Amino acid sequence: MSDNREYFLSVYRHSLAHVMAKAVMEIFGKENVQIAIGPQIDDGFYYDFMLPRPIQTEDYKAIEDKMREILRRKEDWVCKEVSPAEALEIFKGQKYKEELIKDLPEGEKITIYYTGEDFVDLCRGPHVANSQELLNCAYKVKSASGSYWRGNEKNDQLQRIYMYAFPSKQELKEHLDFVKEAMERDHKKIGPEQELFMFDESAPGMPYWLPRGFKMYNAILNFWRELHDEYGYQEILSPVANHKKLWETSGHWGHYKENMFLVTNAYVDEESGEENIETDVEFALKPMNCPNAINVYKNGLHSYKELPLRYSETQVIHRKEKSGELNGLFRVQMFHQDDDHTFLTEDMIEDEISDIMDIAKFIYETFGLTYEAELSTRPDDFMGAPELWDSAEAALKKILDKKYGEGGYEINEGDGAFYGPKIDLKMKDCIGREWQMGTIQLDFQLPLNFDLKYVAADGSQKQPVMIHRAIFGSFERFIGILIENFKGVFPFWMSPYQVGIVPIRAEHNEYAKKVEKALRKAHIRVEADYSDENMKTKIKGFKKYKEPYIVIIGDKEAEEGTVSVNVRGNKQMNGLKLEDFVALCVKQAEERTLELIDSVE
Known part of the structure; x- marks a missing residue:
């Protein structure tokens, strides 16, 4: 496959789409299923159906198992060229295929592909010669969703089944790992969580x-x-x-x-009252x-x-x-x-x-x-x-x-x-x-x-x-x-807030406000929690937003004019002079570094 990988991927994925359509028809009954189209896409393929009921998550495994059963039959794939009249007769009762056939330009070559003797689809191809070529492919239902026939919301609403498909189990696993990582990074999830x-x-x-x-x-x-x-x-x-x-x-x-x-x-209109x-x-x-x-x-x-x-x-x-x-x-x-x-x-x-x-x-x-x-x-x-x-x-x-x-x-x-x-x-x-x-x-x-x-x-x-x-x-x-x-863990210079301040008790608020003022004067984005919540709760609140530094203010810091800093990633910097910490923040803001500084030399 290495010489013509993209070609083979398209052939295998498109062929698997036919196998999935055949599997769905066998599961729901041929008389209960209207098949539409099933093209290959970047990580697999999809197929659109009109079904007697909505596809549920628990149907996914049944579809995958039925596809494996079909592939083990090692059926031949046969391509035939037919006339428009023959095509309409073959797909009689399949309204979407009939519509596609009737919309073809006059003189257009029409080909159909048989998978075994009991499933046929309207398709230009190419496809595999026998289902056994697909036995080592790895596939998995990705999702099911609604879709409009031909993308027009005025047309029938169909059900679209998406499926991942790769030449090997290892490639499928790698792709699923990638998908999982991408979902964890999804800005539509992280943005609202961090109130962006x-x-x-x-x-x-x-x-x-x-x-x-x-x-x-x-x-x-x-x-x-x-x-x-x-x-x-x-x-x-x-x-x-x-x-x-x-x-x-x-x-x-x-x-x-x-x-x-x-x-x-x-x-x-003043007389009719109509807009x-x-x-x-x-x-x-x-x-x-x-x-x-x-x-x-x-x-x-x-x-x-x-x-x-x-x-x-x-x-x-x-x-x-x-x-x-x-x-x-x-x-x-x-x-x-x-x-x-x-x-x-x-x-x-x-x-x-x-x-x-x-x-x-x-x-x-x-x-x-x-x-x-x-x-x-x-x-x-x-x-x-x-x-x-x-x-x-x-x-x-x-x-x-x-x-x-x-x-x-x-x-x-x-x-x-x-x-x-x-x-x-x-x-x-x-x-x-x-x-x-x-x-x-x-x-x-x-x-x-x-x-x-x-x-x-x-x-x-x-x-x-x-x-x-x-x-x-x-x-x-x-x-x-x-x-x-x-992944929502931003460099210091672009973080919404760069420093969170946690006074341990109310008597530490006065010094905490001094720290806050010093940071604001240096144009560092800072927020402080002066509530009566305990220290752990306050720290947890700032960690939710992945803030680069969380400054802890207690007796020792207030007495010595220092700060203790919880660095994002659970490293600590204790007993820093306030002016040194401010300078450290300014340096990162000005240099726009990607990595956090976690020590003062």
Whole structure:
């Protein structure tokens, strides 16, 4: 299997999907089951059914056992080409297969696959020749959930059974271990537990940042701002909603309207009392920041001496998503993008993008993340002249070749933005998952659409080039990834609260407040528990939030002006001078270290 692993995986998984469909039909009775589709996916496959009752967890083992029984029969798999009329006769009574057959283009080749003599499925294949080829495969039911036929909520609701499938028991075990670890890291579990963020049904896919989470959000934002100040970026703030004329000029109205929140005018008729909605939409919430950055650029005529002009913005943007696609902080409808739009001349492109890549490298390394670059080229739904696209793609290839060498990056044909090609930065977290985060998009088209100009050295007016750029992609998604990457155990500098203070008894509160004041003065995020609870309960409360340091204040500390520190991970630092502990905290905050300092030299 090693030579063509992906091919064999797809063949084996797709074949096992047929085996699962056959098993379900034997369990529930062929006359009681409607089969739909069963494709392979990254870690196995799924199959959609209409069943006489909902699938329960206790059904999983029965399905797995029946599949093993079927495989031990060592049945032949036979492929036949049939006419539409023959196919409809074979699948008579199977409504979903009948619909698929009737929707096939005229003249389309139709093939069916028999597994043994008593199960047949409509399929292009390929498949195994005999079930014995699958005997050594390892598989396990993952879950069962509802699904709509053909993904349309107006159609029948079916039951989808997901199954893991791998060539060996060892590979399945390794994958299940990975899944278990990923579930323990799930930001949708850790975030609410640590009171970082929440969602409410009144605003689907629009996160609320809770006080603890917003402290972490701001720590990351401040890091981002400090770095961009060093590179000469200017931060702006623009409107959340704009008139549709702006989006028509930018091309979003024609290419992205279905993903935009449109603002309609609703009013109540005074005579009838009925609500009316004007269908002529005038405004839309912004899904992108670029047209507003262009408006800022157009606020005055710029000289070549001012370029490059870098306008960064972290204002909220909104994008409509299907409800089934929303996923915690990873897929939301309201988020804050770490945007920049840079206006420059063509001869500045290489140096500017090289600087952007350096910024990205520094940011990702600060969080302990590695990344790879990918070039995305002209999509089918592109805007502008092909020659401009060719020029832009050539410029990006030159930059990537110089930085990574030819072949040192991936090319993703046809996945560029509609207005220009882009470099996507894909990073891996600590358990090997890949995430598409940063993007650098070269754009010759929008400056043309908006008739942007700058005064060149010879006094003439020329069109600038525009770079769209984000490193995090969005703060929400990036923080979701960080929550999972660090498993809720954050580095000191980005922890919501960095120090928790526990006075043992009420008489220690006065000195504890002195410690708190010293830390706050040094801009360390600190919280203290002055309640009447006992020491162990207070410590347990701070440990729940995985706080880096818990300072214990008792008689000795109050008398000597010291602190005893419970270091996250159950190490202790006792009898530290207060000023030394403050300096230790400041050092970590300033250096943004990933590891906690657990001693004072």
